[in-house]
């Protein structure tokens with residue numbers, strides 16, 4: 001079964017219930033939540049998240065929690081050279097794993113971090129150390145941490161499959177790990193997603209192993225392969241294009257993996273209902289942006 005959805009917000013009084021409502025309005029059967037604003041670490045207490053109501057609505061609509069993921073805020077950096085900042089990141093992510101678990105969700109996507117200190121090897125070791133601490137702090141909790149493949153903007157760690165492999169190797173409890181494969185990021189990191197996606201999957205399988213992929217981010221890219229810019233484009237409107245992305249979504253090697261759109265809003269409006277419809281129909285609509293803008 002195709003598992004397709006987008007990132008949705010969790011805010012206002014409805015919180016998790018609101019996220020489910022938003023996903024349903026897009027005709028999604030999968031979705032991704034930031035538990036608050038992605039650019040800060042202020043979070044509401046677990047008992048205010050409307051978890052029970054969210055689960056009830058999901059059940060009514062036949063949605064499974066297996067196809068829902070949390071995305072940790074992207075300002076968190078386990079590779080920060082400042083030990084106090086790393087300790088803050090570990091504490092925050094420990095709570096984020098607990099929040100994810102309280103919501104009945106089984107994986108949390110994480111940008112591995114940045115080598116802001118300038119030394120990538122050192123940063124990778126700090127990140128792995130942080131991951132081990134978070135996993136130890138949440139022993140027995142059935143939540144995986146899915147490391148995201150990154151575009152390589154600035155000093156981002158996770159630009160190559162080798163770095164993802166290295167991080168997994170350094171984590172003791174590997175059952176708690178997964179990978180989030182992002183189509184825009186990997187293209188930006190110079191993998192030929194458009195020209196040879198099967199070859200890229202072979203390469204990933206050789207270096208990391210396809211079985212580690214637990215979720216995918218499906219985004220087109222505003223830039224050419226290797227640009228390292230990380231600017232997402234609407235589905236089919238970027239350098240990857242419609243056929244490439246449809247082939248990724250329906251690729252038999254990636255069949256059961258939840259696929260999440262993080263494409264940009266069009267004139268302040270979410271594109272997801274329209275993009276999901278286009279994906280289900282497998283037919284490109286070149287007027288999509290106008291339709292969204294005028295909706």
Ligand SMILES: [Zn+2]
Nearest residue numbers: 071109111148
């Ligand atoms: Zn991400």
